Amino acid sequence: PPLASPPAPVNLWASLTVPETTAIHAWLESSEQNLNLTRADISMISDNVVFMIEAYQPPKAEALAYLSSPKTVPRPDRYARVTIHHGAAQVPFIKDYLVGPMPVSSKTTMRPLTEIYHRDEIPFNAYGFASISELQHFLAQLVEPLGDAMEELFGASARGLPNDTLIAGSSAPFSFDGSFRRMWVTWRHNKPGPYLLPVGFYQYVDISGTDASQWKILKVVYNHQSFPSTASFLDAFHNGTLARLPRRPDQKDSTWTQRKRVGKPRDLDHLPGPRSVSFAGLRFRVDKARQYVSWMGWGMYLAFDRDMGLSLWDVRLKGERVIYQLAPQEAIAQYSGNDPLQTTTAWLDRFFGMGGLVRDMIPGYDCPLEAVYLPATTYSSAGSIKRERAICIFEQDTGKPISRHYGYMEGEFGAVKGYTLTVRSISTVGNYDYLFDYTFHLDGTMEVRVSASGYLQGGFWEDDQKPYGASIRDTTMGNLHDHIINFKVDLDIAGTSNSLLHTTTEQEEVTQPWFDDDWGQTVIQQRIDRNYITNENDALVKYPTNFQGGYAFVNQAEKNAWGNPRGYTIHPGYSPVHNTVVGSKRLFNNANWARYNLAVSRRKDTEPASSSMWNLHLPGAPMVDFHKFFDGENITQEDLVAWVNLGMHHLPQAEDSPNTKTNVATSSFMLSPLNYFDSDISLESMNAIFLHSP
Amino acid sequence: PPLASPPAPVNLWASLTVPETTAIHAWLESSEQNLNLTRADISMISDNVVFMIEAYQPPKAEALAYLSSPKTVPRPDRYARVTIHHGAAQVPFIKDYLVGPMPVSSKTTMRPLTEIYHRDEIPFNAYGFASISELQHFLAQLVEPLGDAMEELFGASARGLPNDTLIAGSSAPFSFDGSFRRMWVTWRHNKPGPYLLPVGFYQYVDISGTDASQWKILKVVYNHQSFPSTASFLDAFHNGTLARLPRRPDQKDSTWTQRKRVGKPRDLDHLPGPRSVSFAGLRFRVDKARQYVSWMGWGMYLAFDRDMGLSLWDVRLKGERVIYQLAPQEAIAQYSGNDPLQTTTAWLDRFFGMGGLVRDMIPGYDCPLEAVYLPATTYSSAGSIKRERAICIFEQDTGKPISRHYGYMEGEFGAVKGYTLTVRSISTVGNYDYLFDYTFHLDGTMEVRVSASGYLQGGFWEDDQKPYGASIRDTTMGNLHDHIINFKVDLDIAGTSNSLLHTTTEQEEVTQPWFDDDWGQTVIQQRIDRNYITNENDALVKYPTNFQGGYAFVNQAEKNAWGNPRGYTIHPGYSPVHNTVVGSKRLFNNANWARYNLAVSRRKDTEPASSSMWNLHLPGAPMVDFHKFFDGENITQEDLVAWVNLGMHHLPQAEDSPNTKTNVATSSFMLSPLNYFDSDISLESMNAIFLHSP
Numbered sequence A, B: 001p002p003l004a005s006p007p008a009p010v011n012l013w014a015s016l017t018v019p020e021t022t023a024i025h026a027w028l029e030s031s032e033q034n035l036n037l038t039r040a041d042i043s044m045i046s047d048n049v050v051f052m053i054e055a056y057q058p059p060k061a062e063a064l065a066y067l068s069s070p071k072t073v074p075r076p077d078r079y080a081r082v083t084i085h086h087g088a089a090q091v092p093f094i095k096d097y098l099v100g101p102m103p104v105s106s107k108t109t110m111r112p113l114t115e116i117y118h119r120d121e122i123p124f125n126a127y128g129f130a131s132i133s134e135l136q137h138f139l140a141q142l143v144e145p146l147g148d149a150m151e152e153l154f155g156a157s158a159r160g161l162p163n164d165t166l167i168a169g170s171s172a173p174f175s176f177d178g179s180f181r182r183m184w185v186t187w188r189h190n191k192p193g194p195y196l197l198p199v200g201f202y203q204y205v206d207i208s209g210t211d212a213s214q215w216k217i218l219k220v221v222y223n224h225q226s227f228p229s230t231a232s233f234l235d236a237f238h239n240g241t242l243a244r245l246p247r248r249p250d251q252k253d254s255t256w257t258q259r260k261r262v263g264k265p266r267d268l269d270h271l272p273g274p275r276s277v278s279f280a281g282l283r284f285r286v287d288k289a290r291q292y293v294s295w296m297g298w299g300m301y302l303a304f305d306r307d308m309g310l311s312l313w314d315v316r317l318k319g320e321r322v323i324y325q326l327a328p329q330e331a332i333a334q335y336s337g338n339d340p341l342q343t344t345t346a347w348l349d350r351f352f353g354m355g356g357l358v359r360d361m362i363p364g365y366d367c368p369l370e371a372v373y374l375p376a377t378t379y380s381s382a383g384s385i386k387r388e389r390a391i392c393i394f395e396q397d398t399g400k401p402i403s404r405h406y407g408y409m410e411g412e413f414g415a416v417k418g419y420t421l422t423v424r425s426i427s428t429v430g431n432y433d434y435l436f437d438y439t440f441h442l443d444g445t446m447e448v449r450v451s452a453s454g455y456l457q458g459g460f461w462e463d464d465q466k467p468y469g470a471s472i473r474d475t476t477m478g479n480l481h482d483h484i485i486n487f488k489v490d491l492d493i494a495g496t497s498n499s500l501l502h503t504t505t506e507q508e509e510v511t512q513p514w515f516d517d518d519w520g521q522t523v524i525q526q527r528i529d530r531n532y533i534t535n536e537n538d539a540l541v542k543y544p545t546n547f548q549g550g551y552a553f554v555n556q557a558e559k560n561a562w563g564n565p566r567g568y569t570i571h572p573g574y575s576p577v578h579n580t581v582v583g584s585k586r587l588f589n590n591a592n593w594a595r596y597n598l599a600v601s602r603r604k605d606t607e608p609a610s611s612s613m614w615n616l617h618l619p620g621a622p623m624v625d626f627h628k629f630f631d632g633e634n635i636t637q638e639d640l641v642a643w644v645n646l647g648m649h650h651l652p653q654a655e656d657s658p659n660t661k662t663n664v665a666t667s668s669f670m671l672s673p674l675n676y677f678d679s680d681i682s683l684e685s686m687n688a689i690f691l692h693s694p
């Protein structure tokens, strides 16, 4: 693609390079720091391990100062966030540190990073996996006495061997507040799409703390029968009192869980489909080194992190900043069912690392053939991961005019072709694939869209499960769940001083001097009420019934030519939903953003994200407690940030097999100019055809 | 495009050909019929005129019998619907007739068509315009004494001359129940986009009946001042008591109401944008003569009528009928404001004829360059109108996989490219352009989408208007309105015996034997409740709060392989809204479908449409009263039809100028298989790539 010209020569939000992380790692390991570190690949849980080294985003004020004059203002100091598992401490703990400034020098220091969290310590029981050798060993021990029983019950075995025909999965969260670490282990056939092949056998295990010798089994559950130990389960198995599950033909033949082409090809499908070609070259610009993209007046820097992957920074339209930061924050999936796994599972995928789990996209399939790919590098305790095709960028002809009219008078005819630019990243978190799309339009609108594919988290189908999903195969069901995905949208509309405009509509009865007997002396009509929400506590909101009204960021001090405050509206798109369940202990306080369609708070450097990777395992006492952002501050003409949700109520059905379809499993919101301009700017397009009266 | 093979050699729903209408016209004019007809172009309102000659759709039972065996079952008799204005009758009336069978022969007869209406007679005051010469003459008389005053007040004149610099517009409805015909006349600058250039001058006129000499002016309104006559208005004008509107610079310079390219071109916009090319030829088939289209297992007949344009018939997927008829029914736009026009306007565009108003689409702009166009012919009293480019059909690469997974095991990798086929028609009704899109997906999903563009119905901006819109220029505003568009969706899911499945979700508290103290003895989770709505009176429904649940057509007697009744779900898409205002006299009973998101009734040949062209002017006593469809019938395993709404709450803003943008002014619903299949059929695609473990 043609080379872009970013507004500043430095991408302030760029990931650390591999040499940078290596330098920090070496600095951390140096004896001066006295951290007693063990390399992750040979570590035990009871070691001190560097879990994460990542760029830490600069204070916004410093970034804006630099961007306002990159030639004269020095760039903000660059810092790394470092997460260390202090497993070797007498009372093990996890700590985040800020290390910098960079590059590493004699000035580099390290300090605890605590101001972005709502509790003092990161409980050790909420740790992320740096190494799973002890867990694997524990699971092997767990199933050792069960080998024959499992073989008989499930026709497959798990004995901790490389050729095991069953593999383990688990529920989450592991803890309520960090005081324990316990999980339900589930067993699945070790075949493609194991998520659809659970055998229905569960152990509840306690894996608290750093001493794996203390780990223990608490319960064994099979076919609604709960046993306090492996021995008592085996007793029942041997003495014939165990009520057994029926035969499960769909677990013998598992071709159906594969992504193989099936059935008869459709008519003319042997021909290649339509292909988008830019015959005179691409019309968007990319600066690969700085990860900067521009297209038709839009420009943005890209960043990428382990927790949530792609984010957009300093998004400008026609030279003016519209968004400082646009970044996904968290994705929850809360399940239902009648078995130990589904009833207790509420995933928060930030724990697993949506960014770290980005894989190489499949050219021509995941993105159109002309797409340009950008790489992303994330750190993991197992070593840096570089994906060459982590992000794709492409322009599309939408196939319809963005505006058109076919009138009667000269000057009334014409159409502007609709083109869009999409920036995409796809993350596969275990069974699920999330497609993150940021689509820019010629008129200043952009759409944020998440589409889901991948495997359902399946369960055992029986009639009692009807309220929790549907059968998708002989004895297999897809389990009911809600997906809710939170985005941080730091809109800066005509500057950072913004207010939250709340619009509602209702009906009224009016009278006018010209009304008469024929129609009566009153008319019922619609009216708009506009008010500003002034306190952030009132800004935890849901879309109104029938979408009669909405929310916008406006700058009350900056008006367009016709006297309206310039604004951008947050417009619901596909599937504008929030989480159904309120009050579940598994999501007690760790994902309260999911209760709303959106929320607006004062923007703070100390509130960089609505979640953290440890929130998954701390529903009762999360590291980031979203509701604490809402502490009664005034949000009139302040720097505001919107926390906007996408989501989907996923009621599984046969057509989710083998994989969920992105055309119906999709949700979006739009950010669209609201009296931001004086008229429609898409009329600037060279593709604004102007016809004569025919 | 490649030639299609329709399932039957006859399109049962095809429009009449010009020779057919000519033959019927001749037959009607023959002395035997004794109709005393006058040709429309030379007619007066007090003449008998043929207003419409159009194909009448055959009874469904006959059509299905024929389609089940086109080689052995004769095709249903073909009939025409003929509308005659009996203006010459002592008490003038309008009547619909059925004429047939066709072709015209000695067997052809004519009978009143009344069974599809809810009142015996079509009131003459609700007539559609066959000729407007008398109205033009009346308006010229109306403004004759006002010429100088209008010239001074507005800097423009209307004197009934070809070079008039003002043109008239009007409000609607003209009547409540047909007992009168009255309208508010508004005056607009005769420049491109006159809808945005109203001068704020109104006359309320009575144009009841067929004797134009009796027509009269009832009121004159200017700047909130109401006068009982032209004379009293002129008195005030001359004696200096008339409070005048301020100067209106935006009405002098009206370049802003044109669709001319403006501003600086964007970066790289001199290059052509990406273009979709089917390098090995098109993959959809078209039978132009029969207006039949097929693509990737989908097939459908197209029909086209004056009232609402394009409709789809006998839509089959993989040989099985999914939809018998899919057709738009009506489009309302209900306005608000503080002037006589906006306060009293609730358009029902079927009156104007969405089909008759279809214009030739602009290749490459209204549809992609590769699109195939189909013609449509509609009858009008001024003569048949043939549009060569009334319908376009094109395939698109959606740019994203319809499903994909990037797993860990062989068999878990892959993506199916997303392709869609779109059938589009665009109708321009005065100021507005409606894009009707029917988009078919590989998995059996189809999306019905309406996008709007064109000019706002503008008003005079003053502070008092804040509840009714926003300023879009110095003294011009866009007025608040709701668009609601109704579709008839005659789904036939695995046959015609269908039931309406209503799904809701809620939260529940459960207990299980394996719950323990650590998390507590209960869990709060989501559950699904499924029930069948058995009475059509209970099937006038809105989408639930937070979209927790939905509606589907299922055949309880036909199960998929896993025991679930086969169904299709009606899935909300963009902007799933219903009308805001309830109880307005302007929409009293003539568009009651707009109160809901959807409704389901027993399918009847006698209930072919939810509206009629006369409904606009009969809100108090409509020809088709939608609520009368809902007469308590049981809808269990019956032939059902869904009446589904799209819409948009249009709160105007500066970016609606000069024209509304289709990317935000858009609404859709999806019809998607629900356990209709045993698994996702899009995996049949030859573009289902299957990768090996990398």
Ligand SMILES: [Ca+2]
Binding pocket: A536, A601, A602, A628, A629, A630, A631, A632, A633
């Ligand atoms: Ca706050």
Ligand SMILES: [Ca+2]
Binding pocket: A324, A490, A491, A492, A493, A496, A498, A603, A639, A640, A641
């Ligand atoms: Ca902001």
Ligand SMILES: [Ca+2]
Binding pocket: B536, B601, B602, B628, B629, B630, B631, B632, B633
């Ligand atoms: Ca009925």
Ligand SMILES: [Ca+2]
Binding pocket: B324, B490, B491, B492, B493, B496, B498, B603, B639, B640, B641
């Ligand atoms: Ca039906």
Ligand SMILES: [Cu+2]
Binding pocket: A452, A481, A483, A650, A660
């Ligand atoms: Cu899901």
Ligand SMILES: [Cu+2]
Binding pocket: B452, B481, B483, B650, B660
């Ligand atoms: Cu509108």
